[in-house]
Amino acid sequence: MGTSASSSLRFLQKLVHWSTRDGEEAPPFLVCNDPLIKKELMSSQNSQLPSDCNTALGKLRLRRLLLEKSGVCCIAMPCNSLHAYHDEISQGCSVPSLHIGDCVVKELKSANLKPVEYGSNVRVGILSTDNTWNAKCYLNKLESQGFEVLLPDKASLEHTVLPAIGAFRRGDMEGARNLLRISLQVMFVRAVNTIILASDDFVGILPDDDPLLEKCIDPMDALVREAIMCARTDSLRP
Known part of the structure; x- marks a missing residue:
């Protein structure tokens, strides 16, 4: 379930590719994508009327209910900003509603990146186009599990992060790559162990074999x- 066609498509491409690598069939899936709701949510953030946000969230809950009634085993939202409203959207959901922040924390722990309370002093960077909506869904989950979190400062956002995206959209690949590399290196200099790329806007800027990406999390x-794990677990049930 999403509000961005490009994000939904990227999710499905990965889902099909990874689930079929071992010779198995891709799990059945249903897609519900409505970009108009994203516009409504963005507008509601600047509105003084809480009803504007409630209307958009009500529409998302209706789409979620539609998926539930269709017999899905879990629901995923391949959109970073939607997870700022995950609790409101998933309230009362009868199937697992995956939170992207929980998924990242689970993989960090499975990779033996223990939080601060265990004495390893792991610092996780979150690189986003802002330090509010997109970063929020990771910040809260990481901090609740004891991880130390680092966000880019205002100067970095204004002088490297946002200009990198602007250059990419203008077709200036060299400029975009240089600026994004600077953004990442500034965070690594501040002793972060890994960086979460918390925006689809960064996709496609750096080549897949760029060494910096090996230290980042998509x-x-x-x-x-x-x-995929939820789908395969569900398929084993009688």
Whole structure:
């Protein structure tokens, strides 16, 4: 379930690719995508009327209910910003509603990146286009599990992160790559162990073999892996 066609497509491409690598069939899936709701949510953030946000969230809950009634085994939202409203959207859901932040935390722990309370002093960076909606869904989950979190400061956002995306959209690949690399290196200099790329806007800027990407996490990967696990677990039930 999503509000971005490109994000939904990227999720499905990964889902099909990874689930069929071992010769198995891809799990059956249903897609519900409505980009108009995203516009409504964005508008409601600047509105003084709580009813504007409630209307958009009500529409998302109706789409979630439609998926539930269709017999899905879990629901995934391949959109970072939607997870700021995950609790409101998933309230009363009869099947697992995957939270992208939970999926990332689960993989961090499985990779033996223990939080601060265990004495390893793991610092996780969150690189996003802002430090509010997209970053919030990871920040709360990581901090609740004891991880130390680092966000880019205002200067980095204004002078490297946002200009990198702007350059990419203009077709200036060299400029976009240089600026994004600077953004990542600034965070690594501040002793983060790994960086969560908390926005689809970063997809496609750096080549897949760029060494910096090896130290980063694409949250979509964690969400896809958890969805595949849910589907395969469900298929084993009598």
